[in-house]
Amino acid sequence: MDIKKMRESHKLLAEYKYELGKIERGYANRTLYVNISDNTISSKPVTETMKEKFVGGKGFGLWYLWNATSPSTKWDSPENEIVIAGGPACGITQYAGTGKSLVCSISPLTGIPIDSNVGGYFGPLLKFAGWDALEVQGKADNDIIVYIDGNKGVVTIEEAPLEAVDGHILGEQLTEMYADNEDDKRNVAVVTAGTGAEHTRMGLLNFSFYDPRRKTTRLKQAGRGGIGTVFRNKKIKALVVKFSNVKGNLNNAYDQSIINKTGIKYHKEIHDLDHLQNNMRKIGTANIIEVMDEYDLLPVMNFQYGSHPDTEKIKSTVFIEKYITQGVQDGCWYGCSMACAKAADNFTLKTGPYKGQKVTVDGPEYENAAGLGSNCGIFDPAAILELNFYCDTYGIDTISFGTATAFAMECYGRAIINKEATGGLELNFGNFETAVELLHQMSRGEGFGTVIGQGVHRMKKMFVEKYGADADFLFDIGMEQKGLEYSEYVSKESLAQQGGYGFTNKGPQHDEAWLIFMDMVNNQLPTFEDKAEALHYFPMFRTWFGLYGFCKLPWNDIVPEGNQYTDEPAKVPEHVQNYLDVAYGVTGKRLKVSDMIRESERVYNFQKIFNIRMGKGLRKDDKAPYRSMGPVTKEEYESRQERYDKQLKEIGYHIEGKTTEEKIAQLRKYREDQYEQLMDAVYKRRGWNSKGVPKIEYLKEIKMDLPELIEVVKDLQ
Amino acid sequence: MKYLAKDNSKCIQCGNCETVCSKTYFKEDNYEKSCIQINKEGDPEINVCNQCGECIDICPVVAIKRDKLGVVRIDKKICVGCFMCVGFCPQLSMRQHDDYIEPFKCIACGLCVKECPTGAIYIDEKSDDEARELKLDEVFRR
Ligand code: SF4
Ligand code: SF4
Numbered sequence: 001m002d003i004k005k006m007r008e009s010h011k012l013l014a015e016y017k018y019e020l021g022k023i024e025r026g027y028a029n030r031t032l033y034v035n036i037s038d039n040t041i042s043s044k045p046v047t048e049t050m051k052e053k054f055v056g057g058k059g060f061g062l063w064y065l066w067n068a069t070s071p072s073t074k075w076d077s078p079e080n081e082i083v084i085a086g087g088p089a090c091g092i093t094q095y096a097g098t099g100k101s102l103v104c105s106i107s108p109l110t111g112i113p114i115d116s117n118v119g120g121y122f123g124p125l126l127k128f129a130g131w132d133a134l135e136v137q138g139k140a141d142n143d144i145i146v147y148i149d150g151n152k153g154v155v156t157i158e159e160a161p162l163e164a165v166d167g168h169i170l171g172e173q174l175t176e177m178y179a180d181n182e183d184d185k186r187n188v189a190v191v192t193a194g195t196g197a198e199h200t201r202m203g204l205l206n207f208s209f210y211d212p213r214r215k216t217t218r219l220k221q222a223g224r225g226g227i228g229t230v231f232r233n234k235k236i237k238a239l240v241v242k243f244s245n246v247k248g249n250l251n252n253a254y255d256q257s258i259i260n261k262t263g264i265k266y267h268k269e270i271h272d273l274d275h276l277q278n279n280m281r282k283i284g285t286a287n288i289i290e291v292m293d294e295y296d297l298l299p300v301m302n303f304q305y306g307s308h309p310d311t312e313k314i315k316s317t318v319f320i321e322k323y324i325t326q327g328v329q330d331g332c333w334y335g336c337s338m339a340c341a342k343a344a345d346n347f348t349l350k351t352g353p354y355k356g357q358k359v360t361v362d363g364p365e366y367e368n369a370a371g372l373g374s375n376c377g378i379f380d381p382a383a384i385l386e387l388n389f390y391c392d393t394y395g396i397d398t399i400s401f402g403t404a405t406a407f408a409m410e411c412y413g414r415a416i417i418n419k420e421a422t423g424g425l426e427l428n429f430g431n432f433e434t435a436v437e438l439l440h441q442m443s444r445g446e447g448f449g450t451v452i453g454q455g456v457h458r459m460k461k462m463f464v465e466k467y468g469a470d471a472d473f474l475f476d477i478g479m480e481q482k483g484l485e486y487s488e489y490v491s492k493e494s495l496a497q498q499g500g501y502g503f504t505n506k507g508p509q510h511d512e513a514w515l516i517f518m519d520m521v522n523n524q525l526p527t528f529e530d531k532a533e534a535l536h537y538f539p540m541f542r543t544w545f546g547l548y549g550f551c552k553l554p555w556n557d558i559v560p561e562g563n564q565y566t567d568e569p570a571k572v573p574e575h576v577q578n579y580l581d582v583a584y585g586v587t588g589k590r591l592k593v594s595d596m597i598r599e600s601e602r603v604y605n606f607q608k609i610f611n612i613r614m615g616k617g618l619r620k621d622d623k624a625p626y627r628s629m630g631p632v633t634k635e636e637y638e639s640r641q642e643r644y645d646k647q648l649k650e651i652g653y654h655i656e657g658k659t660t661e662e663k664i665a666q667l668r669k670y671r672e673d674q675y676e677q678l679m680d681a682v683y684k685r686r687g688w689n690s691k692g693v694p695k696i697e698y699l700k701e702i703k704m705d706l707p708e709l710i711e712v713v714k715d716l717q
Numbered sequence: 718m719k720y721l722a723k724d725n726s727k728c729i730q731c732g733n734c735e736t737v738c739s740k741t742y743f744k745e746d747n748y749e750k751s752c753i754q755i756n757k758e759g760d761p762e763i764n765v766c767n768q769c770g771e772c773i774d775i776c777p778v779v780a781i782k783r784d785k786l787g788v789v790r791i792d793k794k795i796c797v798g799c800f801m802c803v804g805f806c807p808q809l810s811m812r813q814h815d816d817y818i819e820p821f822k823c824i825a826c827g828l829c830v831k832e833c834p835t836g837a838i839y840i841d842e843k844s845d846d847e848a849r850e851l852k853l854d855e856v857f858r859r
């Protein structure tokens with residue numbers, strides 16, 4: 001399709017001209033508001049209070065979302081917003097992982113705020129174009145794009161009827177359309193969803209960056225929680241930003257020198273150590289596939305098991321040797337020497353509308369390999385790459401898709417649903433053809449694919465109502481909580497990680513806490529208090545990345561030499577100091593670790609209260625499916641009998657002569673009780689009462705006693 | 718390909734090369750702004766880029782390229798100042814100074830050669846086979 005013709009068919013709905021601003025210490029000091037219902041565009045000032053209480057990034061996103069919505073707002077209400085914000089450190093180029101955007105919206109899966117952290121160039125270029133955040137509200141009548149020209153200072157809303165919807169094509173089309181020439185392509189960044197996002201609740205957003213070596217538009221994903229679904233429901237085809245003069249000092253940092261020094265020190269560390277540690281530069285996060293298998297943490301067949309002999313076929317070295325292009329710079333923003341954004345080039349698709357085409361597949365990340373692979377019983381690297389590709393271009397979250405498909409496969413295997421229900425699809429574990437067909441159905445908006453696209457939470461209800469399934473059993477094996485599918489780690493043997501998933505704000509995603517090694521392997525968290533401390537510190541620490549626009553991976557996916565001899569190796573103290581130095585360099589704020597945690601506590605508790613306002617932030621909502629805690633079925637128990645028998649003996653239960661069912665019941669009683677006790681300890685440490693509600697005195701202590709927050713929690717004290 | 722060759726055993730640590738380099742490119746006599754750098758203590762060691770080309774593949778915006786003579790050069794207009802090339806140079810010969818937001822490196826211009834009293838540095842040629850950068854066409858099997 002002719003790009004010129006596409007552009008000519010655009011119909012201008014609104015145009016807004018603005019003064020190109022100057023960034024000071026990481027802030028453009030204003031945000032862009034775009035309403036696509038009434039086609040209005042305006043600028044909002046960033047106040048000192050916003051900076052003090054919310055910092056930026058996810059903090060700004062949640063604050064705007066709170067102001068835009070009410071307790072009755074649904075994901076598809078016009079007032080729901082999609083907010084994209086980078087944060088003060090976003091757009092630095094000297095330290096690894098400084099180009100992240102945080103996206104917030106009310107989720108179609110959970111009905112509460114979701115936040116998703118994503119790379120690509122949109123966040124940094126948006127800031128250089130003069131905006132700390134972009135808020136999109138309303139619903140368009142026909143497909144539109146919003147274009148921000150950061151060179152000229154113009155924002156437009158344009159109807160865009162001819163462009164594709166699928167991410168990999170649309171990203172290319174718009175990059176080509178808005179770039180002056182080949183060299184200018186990296187100055188254009190595009191946000192898209194895909195056709196599958198229209199027909200499911202698990203739609204994602206693709207954030208592009210142009211790869212000057214591959215000469216192709218690469219995609220990074222804001223995967224979780226269905227923001228792509230909101231995007232397509234609003235009839236947004238794409239958001240585009242252009243800014244052409246990126247230099248290393250556009251943030252006007254308070255002290256550029258300390259950023260330079262810290263950055264170069266870190267680059268050297270990656271250069272010297274990555275190949276001895278995690279191979280992030282070779283294979284990205286997928287380096288841990290075989291490690292997870294070895295520790296029995298790799299989800300296999302809907303989280304029933306933690307390892308499988310066939311993992312051998314999908315281990316990271318297979319991808320490195322056969323598929324993933326080696327040696328090229330793969331950062332999702334400038335200056336990322338960790339360069340984990342790997343890709344398989346010249347990959348020939350075997351199915352679907354793009355069958356036979358050679359494409360670049362962005363991935364696989366660990367979550368994709370585990371979710372689309374082992375968790376669905378699929379141990380074929382090419383199958384994983386194909387599923388990965390179609391998830392991305394159709395705009396489907398790989399994690400929700402993997403976990404939801406695995407759930408449906410188990411239901412099919414247990415005859416809870418049959419071929420009639422699946423529309424004739426053979427939905428057994430390991431069936432790649434079916435899995436990929438489900439994706440094509442999601443794209444077309446038909447068949448059982450759209451049922452899976454509703455997510456585990458709604459499938460459970462439907463299987464009970466329509467097929468008479470046992471609700472309790474489905475609750476046990478359906479790996480979702482608060483409506484969001486679990487990400488891809490088996491948490492059965494780590495109580496701390498059960499809490500790490502279960503006590504999250506947005507739902508069970510591991511970006512708040514990943515404590516399995518500390519807890520289960522290294523036994524560093526023996527008591528409830530230790531676990532509670534970790535479940536306070538790490539979620540707060542990790543929240544902080546999203547306030548500033550940092551990527552979490554460079555924090556601990558490589559560690560400095562001698563890290564194991566520090567007081568707290570799991571915290572990687574030298575890297576924490578790097579972040580404090582870089583944040584100081586940008587903003588001029590000299591923070592201590594305690595200040596960093598405090599900044600996060602404010603936003604974390606704000607999000608918590610936001611959940612409560614939306615009707616889902618209490619103790620009952622932190623209840624978790626038993627599959628995340630222990631063996632639900634006989635097969636699961638017996639496959640790891642020695643381990644479970646041992647634990648039963650340790651707690652003083654006499655296993656002699658007991659049936660597996662009796663043992664399962666006893667173990668369950670014990671483990672569920674542990675989970676409750678952990679909940680008590682964590683709530684206490686987090687300043688919450690036993691209902692899971694932040695105490696007013698605690699909100700005062702952290703200076704987050706805003707009247708509108710007190711209003712929500714005062715009757716729940 | 719052309720490069721600045723060195724013989725540490727002839728160096729007397731006078732620093733003439735640093736002076737001419739920094740004066741030529743940054744109008745200042747400051748060894749921290751010199752592409753060639755000589756250690757101030759211990760046995761003489763001349764640190765300068767050998768034009769290996771490893772930095773070419775590191776640059777996220779392809780600002781580093783090899784020119785016709787084989788010299789590895791930075792296009793400062795394109796450079797986004799990430800300093801990854803500084804961290805990844807195996808010789809630690811890619812330079813950075815806080816007065817500038819782009820790095821700098823030896824381009825084998827040979828001005829310093831003329832100022833060296835002992836002939837410790839000289840312009841030489843080496844085989845193109847020693848170039849370390851990837852051949853992108855082969856990498857992507859286009
Ligand atoms: S570590 Fe990976 S995800 Fe993070 S910024 Fe670097 S390339 Fe992007
Ligand atoms: S600067 Fe370093 S990496 Fe680049 S060509 Fe010179 S020696 Fe090689």
Ligand code: SF4
Binds near residue numbers: 776797801
């Ligand atoms: S500092 Fe400039 S030349 Fe060096 S890698 Fe970064 S962008 Fe390229």
